[in-house]
Amino acid sequence: MNQEAHVQDADTGSREFNLQIEGFELPGEYGASGKAVLRVITELVPIAELIMEETPERSILLTDPGFWDSNGWPSTDGVNEAETAAGCWSPLDVGLDSATVRINPAAVLEAGPDGEAVWREDSSAKDPFEIHSFKYLKLSEGLLGLQDWRQFLLFFQSPEEPVGVLIPLAPYSVSLAIVDPFQVLPEYEPILGEAELLEIVGKADAPISYLAILNIQDDPFEVFVNLLGPLVYDPRTGRGKQVVLSNSGYSASYRLGQMAGME
């Protein structure tokens, strides 16, 4: 591999590769040629941002099409070493008003180990399909204390996986582990103000979903679950916010070991 082409961010673990893309004509916005940076966002799952030198304001999210099965779940163990940019990358489409994330496997950026790359059209690929492992979340006010973190990909390894990963996009940063708070505390009863509900879902009786952030510790019994400040979002649109449940009595550092039957 060309070592010059590769930089790793010590804080986030993301890796950047310099590419020289020889473009092919493809429908839509893909297929541009020229110098580009491919930033592999996390080692947890193969997602990357492609930033063309000439149009840095219009980046494209990419993923490895070979990573996903036809149902949109990981077909491997979920670990992407991402040691190099080499391989195939296809565009991810995140909906503006939808929480769904789709892959377009017919457009493929094929990158070599030395940074040479080419866009090609895979005529044998199937139509765009939904990556069920991902949901796109947009928190209107970001996370408390981390207000710049507003857009996320929420990743679950499988439909049965209880621990998800919240991957911040724009700006990229370290990921967070999240869990369904009702799985931790079945009697959990978050009560939101009418104004907050309307802000998140538009009407009071619309479906609403909750996530609680985990603060991981070496001892799983000492893992903290933030039940005081859940992420609340509309599962149809992915729009939401981190609320603080004033007067609820819930803790921001509820110990996982307090779960029923654990102590």
Added chain:
Amino acid sequence: MLVLTRRIDEGIVIQENIIVTVLNVEGDKVKLGIAAPQEVRILRKELFEAVQVQNLAASKQFMAAKDDTLQRIRSMLSGS
């Protein structure tokens, strides 16, 4: 920090549309009334800080988490 002295029923105005009024004072407790637009988030400082501290800590801790720790957390949550 701006420091103002107010009596009961007196208040302050922030950004023209947020009004904080002193409603009562009893010993070391002050009761405040806050009139603000619905989209303005108003929180007790200690709750805000508790969530903020956990957010910051969680972002650091997940990077350092070991695979077997995550696996044990999954087992606990799955009840297996």
